[in-house]
Structures are given as C-alpha cells and as structure tokens.
Amino acid sequence: MPNPVKTAADLKIGEKGVICGFTDEETSLKLLEMGCLPGCEILLDRKAPFGDPICIKVCGYTLSMRLTEASTILLS
C-alpha cells in the first residue's frame, strides 16, 4: 500500500471507506455516539464550498464534521 494511514479526510466525493480506528480519544467518544463505529462503512457525500466541513453518510444518515475531526477517523 502506498499510503498506509488513510483517514476520512482523504476521501474523495462518492468514495467509501471502512472505519478501523481513531487517533483522538475525546473526539472518538463523540463520533462513536453518533454511530461511527469501527467496521462501519462510511461514504463521503459532499464537501462545503471551501472544502471544509464535509458530509459523510454513516448508519443511513448524514453527518457533517470538520476536516480536523474527519482526520481522526482511520480507514482501512
């Protein structure tokens, strides 16, 4: 693999990924509660006009977050 650490912030619009972990403990607690669980598939739905924040589809609903938060979600 060329880039072993891929995060949700690296996704392109329409691209999918599977959550495998988090880099920030505090943010991960909130993300878990919102249904972003390890093993869950997420899809990058859209980006705001300046590329940040972003919207992902998870658990059948749409969740928006900033890139800094998305970059704490590790994808496999």
Next chain:
Amino acid sequence: MNQVKRIKVALIGNPNAGKSSLFNYLTGLNQKIGNFPGVTVDKKTGTCYLNANTQADIIDLPGTYSIYPRSLDEQVVFDYLTDTLRNERPDFLVVIIDASNFKRNLLLFTQVKDLGFPVILALNMLDVAERGGITFDISALHRELNVPIVEINARTGKGLDSLKAALICPVHVIPDSFYKSSEVAGPLVKQIRERFHISSDYMALLLAHLHKKTTILTDIERKEISDLVEKYHFQSNSLQYRETLSRYEDIHTIIHKVMNEDKMQSKVRWTNKIDKLVTHKIWGYLIFFIVLFLIFQSIFAWSELPMSLIEDAFGWLKGLINSNMSAGYLRDFINEGIISGLQGVFIFIPQITFLFAFIAVLEESGYMSRVMFIMDKIMRKFGLSGRSVVPLISGVACAVPAIMATRSIETWKERLITIMVTPLMSCSARIPVFTVLIGLMIPSKPVLGIFNLQGIALMGFYLLGFIMAIFSAWLLNSFMSGKGKSYFIMEFPTYKWPRFKNVSTAIIEKVRTFTFEAGKIILAISIVLWVLATAGPSNAIERAETSVKEQLKQGAITAETYNNRMASARLEASYAGHFGKFIEPVINPLGFDWKIGIALITSFAAREVFVGTMATIYSVGNTDNEISVRETMKNQVDENGNQYYTLARSGSLLLFYLFALQCMSTVAVVYKETKSWKWPLIQFTYMAFLAYGSSLLFFYFFR
C-alpha cells in the same frame, strides 16, 4: 369529583427525533418555561390530562445523543437525571426514538434504561422508516427490550392515546441492564452506590465518570469521588469508549431480531437534490442571501403596521388615564413611568415575532443545518463557528434571545466569542435612534431611481455593526488561548415541512423570554429614570418652575410654549440634568453637550428611550413622534447661530449608539450565560471603548 392524581413525566430523545412535536401535542399551550435550580438553562414544562382523574406534568428535555454531555443543552439532560438522586424522580421517562435512525437512537435508550427509571419507548417516524424500506417486528422488540412500546406519529398526533394509556399503567422496572457496570469497575461502583445510596450501578458509574460536571454534589463529595477514582485507577475515556462499543454490540444483536431493512433509496434522492443546491458554492450563498433579505424585509417593512397599532393602543390607554384621573404626580407616574415603560417593551414584539418565525421555520425544515455547514469555514477564520449564524442573525432583533441561542455551540471558546460579539449586531432598539440621526445627517434623496440615500445609509450602519462584530471576534480569537478542542460534529436532518404548531410555540416561547427577561429590566429602569428626571436636589425644580412662570409673566415666552418650556426647565433641574452636566467634560470631545449627556444616561438601560428623552429636552410636545423630534433637533442652533446637529455631531452620536453596550438586559443575560461578571464587564468596557474611540475620531475629522 375524586382527587386528581398527578404524575411526572420526562421526555428524552435525540435531537430531531420529534420530541418537541410530541411535547406540543401533549401539552398544547399549557406550557411554561422555568429555570432549573442552580442551572440557568431553560427547561420546558407543561401539563396534560391523561384521563379524567390523572394529570401529568410533562418535562421536555433538550435533545441529546448520549447521557454523557458534550454541550450545555446536553448538560441539562444529565443534570436532570442526576438531580433525581436528591429530589423527586419522574414517574416515567418517555424515550422518543426516530425509527428511521433506529440504531443510533437506541444508544440513548439503553443508557436511560440502565439508570433504572421506569421507561416507555415511543417509536416515532415509522412512516419515514417504511419509505426507506425499514420495517419492525414490534412484538419482538418488546421481548428484547422489556419495556412498554408505543407507536406514535408526532407529526399527526397518531398514537397519542395509546401513549397516554401507557402512562396510566404502572411499569414494573426489571433490574436487568444492557451494560454491566459492576463488571468493569466493580469495587468503585459499589463504594459510590453505598456512599450516596444509589439504586443503580450505572448511575454510580456515571457519577464516577462525570463527578466534576455534576451540579448536585458538594465540593467535599466531589473530592471523595475524585479520590476513589484515583484509588481504583479509573480510566474514564477508555471506559466510555468501551461502553459505547459494548452498547452498540447489544444494539446490533437486537436490530437483527427486530428490524428488516430493504435497501432502496427513494426518499434520499430529493433530499440529496436540495442539498446539492443549498450547499452549492454559488447557489448556496445566493439562497442564504435571499433568505437574509426576506428576514430584514420582515423586520423593517412588515412590522411597521403592527408596531404603529401598538403605539396607537398605548396612546389610547394614556388618553384614557389622562381623562379619568386627576392631574398630579400619580397620574404622571402611571403614564410616563409605567405605561411608557411597558410600551418600550411591547413595541418590539412584532419584530421579534417575525424574526423568530423565520428562524423557527428554517430550523424546523432542516435548512439551518445546511447554512451552518456552508458558513462554518468562513466563520471559523474569525474564531466563530457555523453555529454562530443563528445568534448573529437573531441579534438583529434582540441580543437577549440571541445570546441564549448560543447554547448549542459545543466549543466554549467559540460560544464565548459569539456571546461577546452578538451585541454589536444592530438590534431593533437602535432603529428609532438611527431613524432620527440618519434623518439629521443625510438628506432624503433618491439613488438610481428605486433606492433612497437614507435607506442606503441605514443598511450601511447595519453592515458596519456586522463588520465590527466579525472584527471583534477575530481580535478576541487572537487574544484568547486556543485551549480545548473545537467540535462541529452535526447531524444533517432530513428535510421536513415545518409544523405550524411547532413554529408558533417557538415564537411564543421567544416572545415570552424577551418580555420577561428583557422586559422587566426595561420597565424597572424606565421607572427609575422617570424618577431621576422628575426629582431634583433640594428645591432646584421649584426654582426652575418659578423662573419659567416669571418669564411667562414678563412675556418672554408665549402661553403655547409654556408647557414645553416648563418640562425642559424641570428636566434641567432634575437629578438626570445634574448627571448630564456632571459627565459633560468627558463627552465634550465627542461633540456632546450636557443635553445629549442626559440622553446617554437614560439610554444606558435601553437605547430606545433616546427619542423620548430628546423630545423632553427640546420641549417637543409630541414625545412619541420621531419626525417631530428630528425636526426640532434640526432647528437647534449653537451660540453662533449655526446648526447644532452638524454631520460631525450626529454621526458621532450615531456611532456611539451603534457600538456602546447600552442595554442592561444584555449585561444581565451575558452574566447568566457565562456565570461570571468577568465577561459582561470586559464586553461593556470593550464596547464603551469602541464607541468612545470611533465617536471621537469621527467628530475630530468631520468637524
């Protein structure tokens, strides 16, 4: 008639799960907003008859995703639940679940159930779920969860009777829990349970996690738990992480047995289409701009008629009192002190109604989340958040409800900056001041056929207020240390048609908040000011009166102007007049004399009294008419016979009113929301500095 039984019911659920709709259906207009003891955040309560002899007190808790609070709104839920340890418990907790988002909604349910409350599950939005291809086996769900389950539709009111029926039957609480707290922190949980006489393991675990955030514990008790937590090496974060994972594992098992998902995405498509448009880099902002324009239009144009009706009504009331009471101090006090004060409160209700009608519709429909989404990056550059958009827009009507609306901002620093800069947005109390002063400064002439120069100037001053708010945010942001993380993890709700009932209750709630929070201060201050303006040291007022009578006798003034002259002479001799003269040296560099000084002092409580004060100072007969006040001010001359209200002087005064924090209600609400005098003090000083500085510069350069 037999005795009516009262029970307590609390509604709890995720944001957008339909909690408020259900609350409005159950209680209608039997709602009141009160404060939690010790906490300043509002809770909503209402009453509802379940049957002829059972009445329920219903408490509507703010929406939350989890029991672990991440924002002030969510803290209310946690506080309410832990408060049951010390005070009375609710007889029922109704957990409202959005069936179309079942998995995530169930997390909160499992937490609440583990606390050992009698729980009823209200399954909402089954129709939405069905359209998304999701169906449920309710009897299987009942077997899995072991609690009464009621299918409801909070938008149509379907299932309400079943819910009421369920609330009458007693619920047997099964002491089984989803998450076994004693297995992860057995000794700690046991000790806390015994020490505080807690019946559920999970409540004890929550106290261990959140003892620093609880309001029910004393400092000593907090220290006790702190010591225990340290003794057992309790790792709060990693335990929370594992807890949520474990709960979702349980939820997965349950979902497999009770839910059937047929993948088809019909509804999502049109939500997607709207989203594509409203978050587009050009159309998105254009649509938002049009919405803003409509809001402004409503505040300025559509409110005019109801406002003038309110004015007329008060005029009629004053007339009634004038003709039915004998002249004297009491009549003046009632008319000028109390009724005028009340008018000062009521006159803003139309504008506040329009503004919050718009905001409620935008929030209900789901559009507001999209606005926050497209504005976040821009706002963040200035230390604000996408969520600051709502407070800033609300600030155009009144800063008091606007500052209360900052509670949804999860990051303390972003919330604080929003609170600090919101009063710089020009609120509706500044409108009468602007009307008078812009009329003095700028000639009314058409521009490009359809616009008016005065109208453009008015827009300009609104813009200036907004720019200063943004600039101040940037300034504060660069001074404050950036401790703590910022959060913007926000659900995009699906679009819904706003319900009239929800919008109207939201409006009533805001208007009520304004009338009571801001209104009581405006009323109180206007009474105090009336006293200050009618009473004077020793016999100063009598002397002033004698001198005016003397002038009348000598023919220096005519009988027509006698009353007005008398009023201004009295004001000059009053305490307010003395204060005005006292501060004259300070305000002289801004181009203000003691007369303007009186207006500044009286407007300290609320800006809108400026017009009335000016009317009294310059002996304008009709105190409520802005145009006649403006004309009188225009005719004032200085000692050389030149016009007194020059461009420099009116502009300087206008800038002062634009930037100064002349609003006691705002100071009070900032104190309540930040829980310290530090921030309102900094805010007041900063805005005073801004006002004084800009007025000074303007007067100096344009003189």
